[in-house]
Amino acid sequence: MAVQKLYPRATVKRIVKAHSNRSVSKNADILIFLDYILFMQELMREASIRSRKSGEKNISANTVRKVTEVRCFWAI
Amino acid sequence: MSTSTPNARARRSPFGTATPSGDTTLTGLQRLPSHTRYPLTPSRLVTATTPGTQRSASRYTPRARGVGAPATPYGLRARQQRAANTPGRDRRRSGRMQRETTFDILKNLGRALAPISQPIRSSPQEKPEPIEEPVDEFEQLDNEPEIERPRLSLPIQESDEEGEEASPEMRPPRMSLSFAEEDMDITYQSVEYPRDTSIRDRDRLSMMSRATGRISGDFDETRLESDGGDETGIVGEDDEAEDTMMSGGDFDRGGETEDLGRFHFDLNFPSPAAPPLEDPTGGDMNDMEDFELSTAQLPQAPSDDDDNDGGDFGFGLEFPPAASPSESHGIAGGGLRDEAIPAQGKQKKISRHGIPVPNLPAGVVKKLATRFARSGAGSKAKINNATLAAIEQASSWYFEQASQDLAAYSKHAGRKTIDESDVITLLRRQRHINDSTTVFSLAQKHLPKELQQDMRLAMPP
Numbered sequence: 001m002a003v004q005k006l007y008p009r010a011t012v013k014r015i016v017k018a019h020s021n022r023s024v025s026k027n028a029d030i031l032i033f034l035d036y037i038l039f040m041q042e043l044m045r046e047a048s049i050r051s052r053k054s055g056e057k058n059i060s061a062n063t064v065r066k067v068t069e070v071r072c073f074w075a076i
Numbered sequence: 077m078s079t080s081t082p083n084a085r086a087r088r089s090p091f092g093t094a095t096p097s098g099d100t101t102l103t104g105l106q107r108l109p110s111h112t113r114y115p116l117t118p119s120r121l122v123t124a125t126t127p128g129t130q131r132s133a134s135r136y137t138p139r140a141r142g143v144g145a146p147a148t149p150y151g152l153r154a155r156q157q158r159a160a161n162t163p164g165r166d167r168r169r170s171g172r173m174q175r176e177t178t179f180d181i182l183k184n185l186g187r188a189l190a191p192i193s194q195p196i197r198s199s200p201q202e203k204p205e206p207i208e209e210p211v212d213e214f215e216q217l218d219n220e221p222e223i224e225r226p227r228l229s230l231p232i233q234e235s236d237e238e239g240e241e242a243s244p245e246m247r248p249p250r251m252s253l254s255f256a257e258e259d260m261d262i263t264y265q266s267v268e269y270p271r272d273t274s275i276r277d278r279d280r281l282s283m284m285s286r287a288t289g290r291i292s293g294d295f296d297e298t299r300l301e302s303d304g305g306d307e308t309g310i311v312g313e314d315d316e317a318e319d320t321m322m323s324g325g326d327f328d329r330g331g332e333t334e335d336l337g338r339f340h341f342d343l344n345f346p347s348p349a350a351p352p353l354e355d356p357t358g359g360d361m362n363d364m365e366d367f368e369l370s371t372a373q374l375p376q377a378p379s380d381d382d383d384n385d386g387g388d389f390g391f392g393l394e395f396p397p398a399a400s401p402s403e404s405h406g407i408a409g410g411g412l413r414d415e416a417i418p419a420q421g422k423q424k425k426i427s428r429h430g431i432p433v434p435n436l437p438a439g440v441v442k443k444l445a446t447r448f449a450r451s452g453a454g455s456k457a458k459i460n461n462a463t464l465a466a467i468e469q470a471s472s473w474y475f476e477q478a479s480q481d482l483a484a485y486s487k488h489a490g491r492k493t494i495d496e497s498d499v500i501t502l503l504r505r506q507r508h509i510n511d512s513t514t515v516f517s518l519a520q521k522h523l524p525k526e527l528q529q530d531m532r533l534a535m536p537p
Contacts (some may be wrong), residue, residue, distance in 0.1 A: 002395070005522055006440075006527065007437075012436070013485075015475050016479045016494065017431070018431035018434075019430075019476050019480060020480060020482055020486075021432065022456045022483050022486055024493070025495050025496060027496065027531055027533065027534030028494055028495060028498070028499055029513065030523065030530055030534070031496055031503070032482070033082075034499075034518060034519055034522060035499060035503055036471065036475070036478075038518070038522070039471070044445055044448035049450070055295060056157060057188045058460070058463075058464055059449055059459065061460070061462035061463040061465065063467035064463055064467055064470065065466045065469075067109045068466065068469070068470040073171045
């Protein structure tokens with residue numbers, strides 16, 4: 001994993017730049033992606049908890065959607 | 077015993093003379109408790125007169141003495157004195173000359189009471205335990221490493237209720253509309269919040285009215301009226317239709333309460349209908365237009381019928397079904413919520429600033445997802461395409477939200493660019509960073525070395 005590139009830095013920068021309408025400093029995208037990694041970790045943890053609770057083996061799209069809905073609800 | 081007064085001796089002397097023989101005195105003395113062995117005093121007198129006999133008595137070997145009684149009362153006295161000095165030796169001598177001490181008294185008492193006495197049971201044995209528990213608790217608190225960052229989600233069953241309760245305090249994200257009116261609304265709505273929370277059933281309604289008010293920024297008055305509609309709704313809950321009319325008349329908003337209903341229905345229409353109608357690249361901009369269109373039709377509505385509909389306008393009856401679908405669409409859908417995203421394929425979204433947003437490559441997302449799904453589930457977890465699409469959707473939401481937060485931070489700092497410090501602030505707010513966790517430890521855990529180096533270059537510690 002460490003050998004190949006973890007993520008396209010330019011893409012992340014462009015995403016953030018598009019949403020915020022502000023330029024992103026040279027290495028801030030690393031930290032942003034770090035935050036994204038942590039978000040994914042939490043998302044998958046929540047999804048796996050929920051899927052295990054409902055007895056599924058794998059994480060289904062529905063679980064992820066439910067988890068994100070709740071999270072979005074919180075974020076609002 | 078040596079402290080006995082001479083008077084006592086003098087008094088007892090006749091008794092001592094009555095029993096001249098040492099043996100008889102001894103046997104008599106043995107029966108007496110040690111405190112009352114005053115008859116010894118005659119022997120003392122004898123001792124004073126004939127020191128020679130004392131010498132002969134002291135010349136006895138211990139064994140001889142153990143076998144035979146002292147010949148003279150004064151010899152007995154000598155033995156007693158020795159016994160007083162060394163009680164241990166005395167005890168060894170078959171208890172013949174035992175002094176009764178207070179300890180002996182207690183011992184005898186104990187022996188006498190032993191068969192009857194019960195072992196003392198300490199009063200309720202539960203008492204010590206609660207005392208111990210707090211101590212353990214404190215220790216646990218001390219030993220606790222760090223307060224774990226809270227789970228930011230709620231169980232789905234509770235989320236319906238608690239989400240509604242908590243909803244008045246969490247303001248939905250703002251649409252890109254004029255802010256001057258928004259500021260006025262904040263004070264107005266903050267006054268209205270407690271009342272909203274007190275009414276369970278009206279929560280959705282009020283939330284909807286708030287949402288609509290937010291979306292249609294230029295229709296400030298309609299929002300006021302919609303809140304007025306809430307009031308009529310409350311009164312109307314008591315099945316008094318006339319009251320609703322009264323209140324409507326009092327506030328001179330009777331007609332507009334009916335508008336509220338229409339208003340909501342109008343709102344409900346575009347949001348489900350948006351994906352088919354609008355261009356998938358629409359994003360929020362197109363949605364905004366939809367909403368404004370719907371609100372633009374409103375002013376015609378009050379002219380229809382003022383109080384007739386206001387009377388039988390059962391808020392409680394009509395609204396919940398109408399509000400619930402709109403809630404899922406209008407509220408959870410921030411700017412980028414269009415459900416058909418996976419179906420739309422490669423087409424780029426456009427952000428609220430009108431800049432096309434690229435997607436994060438699916439491979440990257442999938443890699444991350446499998447990495448964390450595996451660690452969560454233990455075994456190797458597979459992620460199918462639908463799940464991946466949901467995750468991508470979630471990450472696009474995430475990036476939108478995070479970018480807006482970052483923009484707010486940098487704006488607050490008076491900068492034009494989003495800096496590392498902004499992200500640090502965001503991480504700290506999300507409680508990824510605290511006293512025990514630094515950015516660097518997180519980076520070490522999650523990022524490859526090259527990125528770590530770049531990060532260190534960017535932000536000296």
